[in-house]
Amino acid sequence: MRPFRFSAALPAFTGDLRAWRQKVARIADLGFDTLTAGDDLASGGMDPLVVLAAALHAAPGVRLQTRALTVGLRHPVMAQRALASLDAFSDGRLDIGLGVGFGDTPADHQALGRTADPAPLRCERLADTARTLRTLFTAQPATSHGLGRPGACPPILIAGHSRGVLDVAGRHADIIAITPPHTGGHSGPLGVDAVATRLGWARAAATAAGRDPDQLDYQLPILAIDVTDTSHPAWTAPQFAGLSQPALVLSPAAVSGPAGHCARLLAARRARLGVNHLHFTGGLRAAATVIAHLRALS
Template structure:
């Protein structure tokens, strides 16, 4: 499930309670998102149901700091970003931060990267909006090289790293898994060619598995074993009091309908599914209660 890193519960107490409770309940992983702005008048609509960014995003914690805090209060659950915008800082700094988090969590980090949707955020961090794919590829090159340890240097179109000795190595070797949120043929090819998995958002399962099939095909073309890749599916429940029409799920529905969706996703071949119970306005107590009832329902199947 996701940590409360957005909205009114984005506080130390909220992170501690959700982290510990989720681990005790039997959840396998905790996830954070990434925002730097909540523009008053964004230039492009939010990629959600009504095109309006949720007000909860106006209060946002740093995702890696939040995961580090969660790591200190848990022992078993994995810690993931869904998603971290990997282009908002120099890749050498990103490589160091992620390696550090993997070390202090003793190898529990999953790096989920995305490119974002809002030009204003790129403007605020002084990173060009255009050329994001090429910038991501070079960022991945730096991550791979830095995490290898030893002597490292990089010279590319965008970044230069003078030859240096790197003593910091991630706990996981050769590095933490890197997954990508992508929905285009070029993104699928990037996943199949060089990454560890895919971070899709909830959608009808037939469409989801068709996209996964495209990623598998790209992995095979690159000479990689598709079985080495994994899919972690994000679900943002909008809970309703009465059952939604089948075609509205998973965009909205009752808790029972989301339980059914999770079971069907597992049967279809989804490796992991995580839920953000902060999408429906709830108190922290309600969020924890819903999380418990959801997991109980999934296990009952």
């Protein structure tokens, strides 16, 4: 059984670099293995590679991850140059998260003055980007600038919900991240059956590509958490805020109850679904109590 790994989103930057780095250090001290930065051009968010570079010294020893670079916004050769630089300066602590973005909310493409591509083309570009990055990283020398670690490609995470994206993930990713469905600007429920189906797509694609699906890692986001035997407040992600309580209870993307119960629930989900990477974007102090129990169980 693959070991648990835990990631957390980096905090928003509000203008005070020292205070931000202190927040980053506190999050790292909570027990997370990886800190992540998203890629959202339309909302005015910062460049994720610059954000991760700023976090380097605030969180020594913790891995850093783009979650996830929208492949249609970057040429893969130029992306590899920047990623190889970050991998070198982080001493090999980089994970590369890739995605296609949400086709039904093409704000990022509109910000660039162009329309979003149809889903098949976005998936084709995702596969091409993953192949190109791995080829460039594993070439000798690692890059034309002598950056990176010759012959070594950082782990590649591919995040998505559709069969097309998860087929690409099964063929090319080291970490396969299942994300909620996204329609009309809102995320829908992420039920056990839906997750199992999508994991099955990815595993079948891996097998068809000659890869061992049991050697891959699988990730779910935790979008609602309520640890009832701590003073830390319950937290629900904005995109899950409209879901009914029954839907939340049934979703493997939510946990509720005492910390020990939550840990056993997540361990049971790993045994049933194979999900061993958990990603948190909020409720981090509550999550830390569950993580401590999970590490004790391991």
